[in-house]
Amino acid sequence: MRRLPTPLRALAILALVIVGASSCKRSGAETSQAPASAPPVKVESATIEQRPMPHLLTLTGALVANQQSELAADATGKVIATEVERGSIVKKGQVILRLDARNASLSERETAALAQAAASQRKLADEECERSKKLLQSGSISQAEFDRTSAQCAQSSSSAIAADTRRQMAMKSMGDSFIRAPYAGLIAERYVSVGEFVLPQTKVAVLLEIDPLRLQLTVAEAAIPLIKLDQHVDFSVASYPDQSFGGSIRYLGPALRGNSRDLLVEALVKNEDHRLHPGMFVTARVSLGDQTLPVVPADSIRTDGAIHRVFLVVDQQIEERVVQIGEARDGVVAIADGVKTGERIVLHPAESLSDGQRVE
Secondary structure, X not given: OOOOOXXXXXXXXXXXXXXXXXXXXXXXXXXXXXXXXOOOEOOXXXXXXXXXXXXXXXXXXXXXXXXXXXXXXXXXXXXXXXXXXXXXXXXXXXXXXXXXXXXXHHHHHHHHHHXXXXXXXXXXXXXXXXHHHHHHHHXXXXXXXXXXXXXXXXXXXXXXXXXXXXXXHHHHHHHHOEEEOOOOEEEEEEOOOOOOEEOOOOEEEEEEEEEEEEEEEEEEHHHHHHOOOOOEEEEEEOOOOOOOEEEEEEEEXXXXXXXXXXXXXXXXXXXXXXXXXXXXEEEEEEEEEEEEEEXXXXXXXXXXXXXXXXXXXXXXXXXXXXXXXXXXXXOEEEEEEOOOOOOEEEEXXXXXXXXXXXXX
């Protein structure tokens, strides 16, 4: 067999490669131009209607004590007994600490005796003054003698008042040896223990009033006109996620806070069972009446984290939309943005449903 020269043989091989590549390209192009068409899906749909739905203003805040006091000893002495611990619930007037009252007791007895003696002297002086007055009227004594007797009466009266005042001060010191709760509440902290010596200004405990509590809410500047006194507030806390609590707005801040440009609003919250605690973070809702919005069945919404999606039937195709949901009532959810009244919503969307699918 006759062989081609080397240059001609190389050209022939190159031609065969080009022809083979062209054939492969045509085959691939023909395959891609003829995809299998996806079959249409069957869905159940309904027309979106609109209804009056709750209009709620959502706010965040925290619970704080209605009153908080750092109790002072208001007396001098050594602590001989502590009646409470951190977390103790106390009633108004309940003893929190007791101080050594022996000196106060002795002082009270002394001043009581002095006050009794001064009262007796005052009684005698008053009787003497009454006799002097009659003697002056009858001319038996001079005006100068009457004036001296009247001065002694006044001095006796002043001495009796001073003695009684010292007795009352001693009684107060005796009473101050029992440090009591000024109102019912919770002991948040106790600063002193048995054996310590306290002065009148010594802080001995922190008392919180927890029934009622105050719910402090921050209201954005744009929402301030929506807040009124005595409005009801519903709120929830993380500790009880399935329960709702309520309160009533009682205090409105006088001015916006400069840094955050919001208004501080406070509501009073009953807490008879003491389940709520100061410091709890709160998500609150203030009812502003009803507003008319498009509504869709709750089970037609697909939720992925904080994103809510629905599926509509538009021109015989599935159209997926991200929506902003509102409040729910009677099995339907208000849609604040994303759909319009009159559009058709897919009911019970399957997990396999996706945007762009054809509908039977």
